[in-house]
Amino acid sequence: EIKALILAGGGGTRLWPLSREEVPKQFLKLAGDYSLLQTTIKRLLPLCGQEGIKIVAGERWDSQIAYQASDVGLKGNIHVLEPEGRNTAPAIALGLAHLMEKGATRETPVLVCPSDHIIQNEKAFHDALKLGLLALEEGKLVTFGIVPDAPETGFGYIKKGEDRGGWNDVSQFVEKPDLKKAKEYVQSGQYLWNGGIFLFRAGDMIDSFKEHLPEIAKLMEGGEMAMVEGFKDLPSVSIDYGIMEKAPSVAVVPLDACWSDLGSWDAIYQQGEKDGNRNVLKGDVLADRSEGCLVQGDRRLIALSGVSDLLVVDTADALYIAPRGTSQSVKDVVSTLKERS
Ligand code: GDD
Ligand code: MG
Structure with missing residues (x-):
């Protein structure tokens, strides 16, 4: 077992x-x-x-x-x-x-x-x-490999070796390559995450x-x-x-x-269940003429009006708003906050 x-x-x-x-x-x-x-x-x-x-x-x-x-x-x-x-x-x-x-x-x-x-x-x-x-x-x-759809630098890359009938030998394992390498790997079609x-x-x-x-x-x-x-x-x-x-x-x-890996707010948007306007809404949210947004909050009512492609994450003591597609920059926010404190 x-x-x-x-x-x-x-x-x-x-x-x-x-x-x-x-x-x-x-x-x-x-x-x-x-x-x-x-x-x-x-x-x-x-x-x-x-x-x-x-x-x-x-x-x-x-x-x-x-x-x-x-x-x-x-x-x-x-x-x-x-x-x-x-x-x-x-x-x-x-x-x-x-x-x-x-x-x-x-x-x-x-x-x-x-x-x-x-x-x-x-x-x-x-x-x-x-x-x-x-x-x-x-x-x-044994590792488990996912077909990559972007040159993410936060993952390990696995180069497939000989096909063994359903699984492959690994000819190379590269943990967290730089962006240049990641792009090459994704393009080659020979690597998995x-x-x-x-x-x-x-x-x-x-x-x-x-x-x-x-x-x-x-x-x-x-x-x-x-x-x-x-x-x-x-x-x-x-x-x-x-x-x-x-x-x-x-x-x-x-x-x-x-x-x-739900590693970012963008990934959570991608994975989330979309409504008719491509919004992913969690909590008490009113979305009026708004589309493509992720809203995550459970403290109070959040109303969007006439906006698109935003990430909105509301907590008791901090509110984060960013354009969708840029959520990796949250780490800059966090490091600035660390410097400040
Ligand atoms: N107990 C314990 N102690 N768990 C830990 C520790 C630790 O010191 N450090 C990390 N973990 C847990 C994390 O909670 C997570 O569930 C898992 O181990 C992986 O650690 P991460 O820190 O999240 O690794 P990563 O995301 O940078 O990279 C790994 O996962 C990627 C896929 O999500 C690597 O295996 C990559 O190659 C892989 O692509
Ligand atoms: Mg991880």
Whole structure:
């Protein structure tokens, strides 16, 4: 049976003013009635069961996680407490150490899922997983690849190698290339985006840590307690830079499942349900002769009149307005605010 590690320790400011350091994206209800963490849990429950899902995140999120998880039927001891944020490689190592102590073996398939994106087509996701399980038999570390539609620089790029019947060997993994490279990759048609979901046999990943991140591997040998104690001295490194770029035996399974990382207000507009005037409206909104707008608010009535293609995000203490298509610039707003404070 598959074990799942959900990574829920990331911050994220690209959805300011809704996401803050105190309220990261994974806990927000961005696409419907459930938070991104909750939809991730719901996707995994039929696959891994109550016992098979662990959520790795810092202690400060404990009550938030317990509350959101039990709300979708996941109860019990599910939270693997991370002493502090050290990025995804140490988080995955800690999760693995925990699973091994709870009875996983080197052969156990482990699925690592981020909690910051949505997958609309669940069936396509399950089909991709089945193919991924086949690739595991060859000792591969499996990634899931999304056909890119823009030269995004916030994703990893995977160059497809030999076709293995439903999945491919990976001939190159490039984490977050610059814009020039990203454009070349998209144009070439040979690259996929890394969806941030990984599947591997526990033992294969442990061996990869030994090979590429020996400092972390060494600490893992002492088990979960030792990891917790030594955690703060570990290098802060993502699994993508630390292992996936370097590992020789990586596979990619195409994931055509309406994946979106909801990484920006523009992405949320794209993904959202449009009304007859192409508006995506959440909250108490009146849109008069207005089109192509995203409005997100729940505090008070918001009225648009005669405007088009705007992003409007209203919270108790901050209001963000920008033309649609420019939401990446929110990070400039955030850094200016940081300088000011
Ligand atoms: N527990 C824990 N601890 N979780 C973490 C930490 C940490 O220190 N840092 C990040 N995470 C969680 C985030 O909450 C998110 O769910 C997931 O791990 C991925 O981390 P991100 O920080 O969001 O990574 P990214 O978006 O920059 O890049 C990754 O995802 C892209 C797709 O969304 C990479 O895998 C890229 O290659 C990929 O394209
Ligand atoms: Mg992300």
